[in-house]
Amino acid sequence: MMEAEGDLLEVSMGPHHPSTHGVFRMDVALDGEKVVRLKPVFGYLHRNHEKLGEDHSYLASMPYTDRLDYICSLTNNWAYALAVEKLAGQAVPERAEYLRVITAELTRVQNHALSVGFLLQDMGASGTPLMYGFREREKILDLFEALTGSRMMCNYMRFGGCRVDATPEWLDAARKVVRDLPGFVDEYEALICTNEILMARTQGVGILRPELAVSAGVTGPMLRASGVNYDIRKVDRYGIYDRFNFKVPLGDHCDVYDRFMIRLLELRESIKILEQALKDIPGGPVMDPKAKIRNFRPKAGEAYGRIEAPKGELGFYLISDGGPNPYRYRVRPPSFVNLTILEDMCLGHNVADVVLILGSVDIVLGEVDR
């Protein structure tokens, strides 16, 4: 749909466009090919997830969290479990913490593999680079299926641990997948990172200054690509992240290329964490024996719990009035907040670059619209 307004051309990009990663619209005003105004429009997938959370018991919301960022169900589970554990003062056994780290880092690997693939797809590299990412993701989804029974909607974590234990065979299979992962990253980097078209299209495009990124609450790889050292795994040290040796990659050009590279570098760090966790995982129970499953009613109070999800800070804010359902259930979705500065990044660029800049934000509409 197009409309002329003076010399400006208004274009409605989306909601049904492959580059929008779902049903998402951008109302763009163009001067020639230059973007002079861009307003994101969303809500097409809105189902009032938060109201559903208030109408169900604490545990009944766990499977719903899978559907927020449907690429990364296990990190959604963890964020929600963490917030409820804070609310109820619930401890988690050591083996369950290790399983949480292993599944969360596998989730990060498959998310970033997909995300870099989709960025190249948006750029016009149809198919092949994306399929390389999908090939690795497939192996990880097979692991998820073996452990949790589901490939995408895992519903794996509980308040005070994890739902099922991993068998020794599963751990061996995970070790084998992790052993092969560096080969994938090496190959991907060799094939893509110095590609002339990629560099020409992404370097110097979609610049996000660190001051604006901090003020706009941008988190995750987006923030670190702007050179701000803020990784919640390092800052909050939730779970057992203080036991692992890993680095936080930072960018310094603040552009789309840096965001692409940060994701590849984070892949390598996640592989490091996985190797350590799979080596050190202790025996023991995966659920705290004191954890209450039936008739779970946390005392009146409130809690905000957050984790470093693959897309940024995923937080849950819960208020309990002592009843079986939360009085207030709020999701702080990273991709929703990261979209705040989409217009700032796109102004002055060509309309073709908008697709790339949006791709570099790495959004999932299940989480943006809730």
Place this chain on the structure above:
Amino acid sequence: MKTVEEIKAAIEAAVPGAGVEIVSNPGPSAQHSLLIAPESAVAVATFLRDHAELALDFLSNVTGVDWPDKEIAEKVKVTRTVTKTVEGVEQSAEETVEETRKRVEPGYLEVVYHFYSMAKKHGPVVLRMRTANRTDKVQLPSMTPVWRSAEFQEREVFDLFGVEFTGHPDLRRILMWDGFKDHPMRRDYVEPDDYDYEPTAHDEVLKKAQAHQAALAGQKGAGE
């Protein structure tokens, strides 16, 4: 990091008449919050962001909470004078009775802000603001001029809870469509009965569908 009491003292020293109260959190998380008066909210916010030690440069989470009117039943002891006729002579005597009185505690909408510091790597500091009531006095100052991250999140609170943020640059609905009436996250929200139900085996849905069809038939009969 400073405790809420220290932050309260620092705010009161820097912003005269700030009207800060501590809202304590009885739960195990012990994340206590500060209730600030809307009139001085922007001054307090700017102070917290620019304070050298606190440096709350990162506004992570903005959300609304609806607290509807609460009816509270209280038992009160009342002493009253009663006139009795004892043996033909009128006498006044005092007697104490227990009465149940109901009073309505007015509701309000609350906006909760979670702050962290990226520079100092601490947090969270929780701020809250409350509207005067839930119907017409629902204005609160916007934090968007101080932290950009409030822009979309305050639009969401406006959309779903109906809090009007003064000073917000672009206050429009964000998740619901423009013509939508009402605010779906309020506790007393009732969804409109304006669509056709697809009856399923669930008793509840079936009953709702029958009531809906009967209402439609009634309307038709009256019109013809």
